[in-house]
Amino acid sequence: MSSIATDLAEALSTVRRPGAFFVAGTEEMRAPGLAVEGIGPIALPLLPVQAEQLIAAAERAPYGRGADTLTDVTVRRTWQIRAERVRIEGKHWPATLQAIVTRIAEGLGVTDPVEADLYKLLVYDKGSFFLPHRDTEKAAGMFATLVLALPSVSEGGELIVRHRDQEARLPLTSDDPSDVAFAAFYADCVHEVLPVNAGYRLVLIYNLLRRGPGRLPEAPDYDSEREAVATLLKNWAEAPRSPEDAEPEKIVLPLEHAYTPAELGFATLKGADAGIAQVVVAAARHAGCEVHLALVSIEESGIAEYTGGYFRSHRRWSGDEDDEDDAFEIVEVSERAVSAAHWRRPDGDPSPLTVIPVEEDEFSPPEAFDDLEPDEQHFHEATGNEGASFERTYSRAALILWPRDRLLAVINQGGLKVTLPFLEDLADRWAAGGDASVWDQAHDLSGHMISAWPVDQWQPYQDKERTSAGRVLHLLVRLGDAARLEAMLTAIAACHGFDNGDCSDIVEALCHLPPERAASLAKHLVEETAEVALDACGNLLARASAVDPAVVTGAARALVAALPGDPSRASSQPPWRRGPGVRPEFIADLFTALGRIDAALAGVAADHILEWPRTYDFDTILVPAVLTLLATPDTGGLAAVRRLRVACAAHLDGRIALPxxxxxxxxxxxxxxxxxxxxxxxxxxxxDPTQKIWVFRAVExxxxxxxxxxxxxxxxxxxxxxxxSRPYSLICTKNQASYERRRVQRERDLADRERLDA
Ligand SMILES: [Zn+2]
Incomplete structure (x- = not known):
């Protein structure tokens, strides 16, 4: 059956070597000895005074046109010193140069020995440039040019290299003064040097020569592959999607070589991987697709079988314990998870993508991951009820593609773990002056996230930290997206609960809405959540009432109506979802809020609380709460709080009066x-008033x-x-524990009583 996954792999099967028309990078270098005839040694990094000396000793660099060599500062403006006058040496220099040449040969895909022949030294000062041109062949066997920028400080002067419809923009600089920056490109590439804006640039130009017979190496041409891949991708990207669509959401093209996360990058791909990446990136651009590099990992576990002790003991004897695994055989893979991480973008910018699941039908070709060697494999011997088992992991670098306008669907595959950081990145970009498309993308993504919000999974955590819900609200506030804020608050209400840690974000969200909408959402939120998130509702009202009491009047009525206590009122929630019961912090929050919102409503709440002492215990809830409320000038004078205070005082007085x-x-x-x-x-x-000890001798x-x-x-x-001796004896000795408890209680009661009066 034909599918994008098989067709794409087929179209790329002829790309067998690196396709780069250029290679660029930096290489660490021990300072070489550089000397120029007529000047002497040149210090590195280049000093301005020596740059001026070099310019004084140099000539204007000419350029070639046909058979002629011309000098025209409107075409090329730079200074040159011919190779015969330049000496570069030093113990480490040959090794540095060789390392660079090896990297270039690999990148350009040249397998024959390559020789670098110094051609000239160039000095670019402010205003130097070179218009687009092709290099003329200057020596037999020359197939490419190497530009090597020695440590010097300059701005601008990027090297642009073009090959067919592709272009590379190379800065030719390094942040580290002990690095040399280099770029090499095939001789037939058009290239130019943009004007240097400041400072001086010192470069060595080498001709890269291939010694030996045969055709000279050329920049590879994968035009037909690129066209075929572009057509496939375009058809895939533009095909209408439907729920029964068999086409995958994204495509995963495994690479050939192994890469660690640190090595992974478009610029550092090895061998044929570089060629394939180049073809795919160019084709994807034409087809409206995005390409990333990522590491795909597969985790498998399942049932194993022990296949015999002979080999095992034999290997033990030989001392090769690592091979013990061979004594097991995999019977069945029962769990398998595939995901992609360590995302890299072609432009080298950081990617906000984290871990995204990969579906089996997304591999191209479909069998791409079938015969991999696991990176790690462990077998576990059978124990008790458990049979022998195994687990193993594979990982492989891959190019991952999707149609540009399907990005959000791809990200959504990863759930909140992926969408939240992505939305965060969009909000950051928007805050940093991003254009309307950034906002639109955030709007679309948050729409996906909210419509898929896991409303049936909320449990009370009592966290102080902001949860995913709070993070989304916070980002929507930063984006100023009122429509999504409404939708998110509605989704939180649908969860029938929210956390303390999200209260400040909810208040901020309410502040961003028109007062009437905010009031109705706040009321709805409290109605839906009060039963399981009582603490959070109190916290929310206390915070919101400090901003605008009018907005939470309805919510406050809803909360007072939902106060627990009456045992005849049935709960609509399963026991595991119910909160930890009333806590003193809730009572303090409740009256802090009601004091600002409606004193009469505070009276209703106080009546209810005093009516149900089993729910609102004096010692553990009301006394500590009232002490907190009295300590605050705002609430201390409230009539309802004074009534609670009187009730608490009476409760304490009653106990203090006991003998x-x-x-x-x-x-x-x-x-x-x-x-x-x-x-x-x-x-x-x-x-018995006389018996202190009782010995109970009996069976266990x-x-x-x-x-x-x-x-x-x-x-x-x-x-x-x-x-x-058996049977043993239980020996009981009378003590004064309950008297001690009452004594401690009395001290506390007296202290609390005094604080209630203070
Ligand atoms: Zn008994």
Whole structure:
């Protein structure tokens, strides 16, 4: 069956060697000894004073036209010194030059030995340039030109190299003064040097010669492949899409050589990979497709089988333990995940793409990843119920293509992990003055993200950190996209919950909407989420009311109506989604907000809270909350808070009035929940004012039953087990634990009472 994946691989099958018409880069260099006849040694990096000396000793560089050699500063303006007057030497120089020549030969795809022959030294000063031209053949065997820029400081002067309809713009500079920058290109390439704007550039020009017989190397010509690939891509990109469409969303073309993440880049591709990349990049541009480089990795795991001990023991004996894996055989791959990461763009700019899943039908050719050697493979022997298993990983560099207008669909394959960083990048670019297309792209992408929002997956985390929902709101606020902010707030409401960490982003989002829309969304949000995200709702109202109380009036009514307490009101949520119950922070937030919004509504809330003391416990919730509220001038004077304060004071006063004294004898409270014969004996001991210790000698089951009863009833008893003879004995000793607890409670009550009055 014909498909884009098979056709594309077929069209590229004839590209067998690097297709570069140029090679450029930098190479580390130990400073060579450079000397010019009539001047002497030249220091590197080049000093302005020596640049002037060189210019004084140089002549205007001519250019060739046909058989003639002409000098015209409107065509070429630069200074030259002929090779006979230049000496470059030093212990390390030959190795540096050889390393550069080797890289060039590889990049240009030349397998014969290549020799670099110094032709001249050029000095470019401010205003120097060279209009587009082709080099004339200056020596037998010359097939390319090498430009080697020695360390010098200059601006502008980029080298432009063209071959057919392709163009490379090479800066010929290095940030590091110990690097030499170089560029080489086939002799038939048209090239030009743009004007140097400042400083001086010092370059050595070499003729690159191929010694030996046969046709001289030429820039490879993959025109027919490029055309075929462009046509395939264009048809694929322009074909209408439908849900039952069999065509893949993107195409993954594996490369031949191995690359680490650090090595991966369009400029550093090896051998035929460079040729294929060049063809694909050019074709994709014509076909409206985007190309990236990425590392594709495959992770597999499944069932293995142990295939025999003989080989294993044999290998053990030979000491080659690494081969033990050979004693296993893979039976079945049960899980397989393919993804692409480490994205590189053809222009070398950083890519915001992170990890994107790869579908099996996206490989070109379809069997591209079938016979790979795994990078890592581990077998695990059978243990207990588990049979023998294996896991292995493969990785391979690939070119990945998609139609430009399908970008968002491709990104969406990766879910929030991919879309969020991408949206972040778009927001950054928009903030940095990006054009309307950046905003449009962000608008489209956020639309995809919100419509696919995982509304049924929210769980209460109580996080202080902003979650994905908060991050999206934050980015939409930065983009000023009111329509998407509304949609995102609606999606959060549909989750029936949100986190504390997102409250400030929600408030910011509300501020970006017309007040009426903000008010209705805030109310909707609280109605939908109050049951599971009570804390977050209180937090939201406290923050929002500080900005504009009117916007959250409806939301506040909804929250008060949803206050928990009444046990007859059924919950609509499964237990795992319910929050941790009421916390003092919520009560403080609630009255802080209500104080700003509506004092009467605060009164309604106080009534409700005092009506359900099981939900709003005085000691753990109300007293700490009221103390916080009293400490704030805004809320301390609120009538509802004063009523809560009075109730708290009465609760504390009631307990303070209870008698508090240490037990006078050994009688202890008997609140045992069991009436079995052992527990009855325990009860008699508790009631006895003279018996301090009770020894219960019994089998383990009875001892632990009695111990459990003691624990449940919080008896004032210490227990230990004496293991001298069987059956062992449980030894109980009476203590004053409950009196101690009451004493500590009394101290706290007195302190709290004092703070309530302060
Ligand atoms: Zn019992």
């Amino acid at each position: 508090l004294e240490a037990p006078r004898d050994w009688r202890r409270d008997n609140t045992l929940g069991c009436g079995c014969k052992h527990c009855r004996a325990l009860g008699l001991y508790l009631d 089951a009875d001892r632990s039953h009695v111990e459990g009863t003691i624990r449940t009833a919080h008896c004032d008893l210490d227990t230990t087990t004496e293991r001298r």
